[in-house]
Amino acid sequence: MKTVKDDRVEAYIYQEAKPGNHESGDVYYTFTNEDYFLCAIADGLGNGPIARESAEIVPEVLEKHHDESIDQLLSRCNMHMHQKRGAAVAIIKAYFKTSTIEYSCVGNVRFYLYRRSDDKMIYPLPVMGYLSGRPQKLRTQGYDYGPGDLFLLHSDGVDIRSPKAFMQNSAGPYDLYKKVFDTLKHGDDATYIAGSLLR
Numbered sequence: 001m002k003t004v005k006d007d008r009v010e011a012y013i014y015q016e017a018k019p020g021n022h023e024s025g026d027v028y029y030t031f032t033n034e035d036y037f038l039c040a041i042a043d044g045l046g047n048g049p050i051a052r053e054s055a056e057i058v059p060e061v062l063e064k065h066h067d068e069s070i071d072q073l074l075s076r077c078n079m080h081m082h083q084k085r086g087a088a089v090a091i092i093k094a095y096f097k098t099s100t101i102e103y104s105c106v107g108n109v110r111f112y113l114y115r116r117s118d119d120k121m122i123y124p125l126p127v128m129g130y131l132s133g134r135p136q137k138l139r140t141q142g143y144d145y146g147p148g149d150l151f152l153l154h155s156d157g158v159d160i161r162s163p164k165a166f167m168q169n170s171a172g173p174y175d176l177y178k179k180v181f182d183t184l185k186h187g188d189d190a191t192y193i194a195g196s197l198l199r
Contacts, residue, residue, distance in 0.1 A: 001177070004030050004195070008096055009037045011195030012177035018047045018157075018189050025051025026155045026191035029059035031066050038066050040091040041109050041191050042077075043155040045130060051189070054087040062091075070104045070140045074131070078106075082133030089131050090153060094145065094197050101151070101197070104140040106131050110158075113143060114150045114167035121164040147199050150176055157190030159183065172196060 002013040009032060017024040025044040031037070042058035044051030057080045062073060070091045077089055088107020094100070103111050105126035113122040124141045150167050152160075160166060160183060170176035177194040184190055 004032065006032060008032065008198055009094070009195060010173050010198060011039070011193055012174055013191075013193045014177065014181060015191040016157075016184075016186065016189070019187065021048045021189075023049065023052055024189045024191065025055060026157070026189045027052065027055035027059055028191050028193060029062050030193070031062065035096060037094045037096070037197070038062060038091070039093075039153060039193055039195070040089065041153055041155055041193065043088040043107065043109055043189070043191075045085045045087060047189050050085055051087075054081060054084045057081060057084070058087065058089055070102050071138050074104055074106065074136075074138050078131040078133060078136050080133075081131045084133070086130045086132035088156075090126065092151065092153060096199065099145055100142055101145050102140050102142045104138055106136055106138070108156045110152075110154050110156075112152045112163045112167065113145065114164065115144075115146060116148055116150075117146045119168070121167065123163070145197050147197070148172075149197055151195050151197070152176065152180070152192065154180070154192035155190060157188035158192045159185065
């Protein structure tokens with residue numbers, strides 16, 4: 001388990017490789033500064049080293065260009081996927097000063113935001129497909145959040161049947177992390193980030 005924790009965000013990250021593989025085809029990235037929290041999961045097509053080669057493009061791009069918009073970041077990632085296997089990629093970016101969170105995804109990486117203030121579960125639908133270097137439609141969506149709201153980002157190796165119930169019944173991000181861990185089948189690459197935006 002990896003942890004991201006300061007006075008603005010608290011997140012717990014889990015990753016495992018498909019049995020028999022030395023490395024996962026999933027890659028994650030997190031970054032926090034005074035203005036925003038950026039987080040992403042890339043799920044390379046297939047598994048093992050070839051899948052990871054595509055997925056690793058994403059943290060490399062985000063590390064250099066984290067100040068750009070999500071659309072700009074996804075476009076850069078897509079450009080670098082040319083002649084590679086390709087990857088499903090989701091990025092979220094929370095802006096602390098405006099208490100807004102933006103999300104965009106191409107492929108089957110899921111994102112959930114649970115707002116405690118109005119007991120509302122936000123589950124934006126991703127764009128189908130994957131980043132492969134070909135022209136790709138992007139659809140960034142934005143939402144307001146409040147202190148203590150929970151979020152969950154996960155690759156398709158994590159299968160959650162009732163995410164809203166999980167989030168409603170979680171005391172905080174670590175509790176959510178443990179609940180998701182208890183559902184894992186441990187048969188595929190699996191990565192998830194359970195977190196809370198604190199202000």
